[in-house]
Amino acid sequence: MNQKRQHYLLSRAEEACQLLEKHLKRDHVVRVISHNDADGISAAGVICNAIAKRKGKFHVTIVPRLKDDILKRLSQEKYKLFFFCDMGSAYVERIGKLHGDSIIADHHQTMDAAGDKYENLVHVNPHLFGMDGTRDVSASGVTYLSVRSLDNPELTGIALAGAMGDMQGQNGFQGVNQTILQEGQEAGVIEIYEDLKLAYKDEEPLYKALSYTFNPALAGVSGDLEGSQGFLEKLGLSYGIKFSDLANEEKDILREELVKLNPKILGTVYALINEKPPLRSIEDYSRILDACGKSKQHTVGMSICLGDRDAALKEGMELLHRYQDRLLSGLEWIRKEGGQEMEHIQCIYTEDKKRKSILGTLASVGLELGILNSEKPVLTLARLHQDVKVSARTTTQMTEKGVNLGLAMEQASNNFNGAGGGHNIAAGAMIPYRDLENFKNLVDDMVKSQISS
């Protein structure tokens, strides 16, 4: 069954590829619109690399959401081909009415139709074929499929970095992601091996590498610089040196102790054979793009995807450091404050500027580290003038019990003239501030009925 579904998705993507090729042959500039997170930046990286390789031209815009004004602007543009990544599935009708042809490479759940009635539109989305866009493939993967038959195996790495950015593959790739991984391995682009899964192991001093490691979460160490220092000191290891500078027996001691903390620390590392650290590990690569996205420096992320290993990479690393520091102090804050527990959900509210942009991540990491109650989905709430931006996160255990935050965000926000949606495990919404309390209660009720039905 899964093979068959994948086959349908692949042939839809092939249609997209043919449409793209047709426009590239005519030397049309491809209008790319993508999302501002790691997956969206990777997706834009995939399509733009594929176009550049064929000496084609593109014009990219990275946006946080496909808002009305953007669609309006696009409807006045005269491009012959629009390529939407990581968004668009919810706007099939409006995209179908644009002046040129369109390709939508998205993986979000949608109530909208496939858009078959628009001849100028190819809609590629795993959900259209009964597949799971939360785990099987992300937008960067869907985009990769859409350029696959133009012979681009070197883009499998960026495609999987995007998947990692959407929290797919942290415990192994599955579905379409697995297919992409195999393709990358066969083409000599990606190699996989078992190793310590420490973040930026070859770049950062040990205590930083340890505290930057969230997958898997190391209690008392992840997100905790002092905790990491203490942990290393207790083992008699100097915390300021890099992993590679440890003597072999010291590496053994560290490995043993880390495994005691969390056995998952020994796991599969996906490495890009032709890259050097910090971009060699696909997971590290993805975290740099994530930091670029969260810092609103998408151009830096795009430049890295497009091959800039000098200025852009240096800037990307600076953004990463600043982002990690923000994350660490945010976790400190959650440790102190905790969440406001309701019956079935918990909420975290802030008006603090620096925290707002990382609330979703704080929720995910807080759940992972056990700082937040993993039995209750987390709603983070950031006030923006008259509105509240909601990020909702939960765990796989809870989605298996029936929790679907994408649906809850969409329905609950609609009740208050807001907008929302996303995946069962991670979703978001924008609602009026005055309805905040009612919204929270409604989501609490919805989660209750999702679990019990």
Ligand SMILES: [Mn+2]
């Ligand atoms: Mn995505």
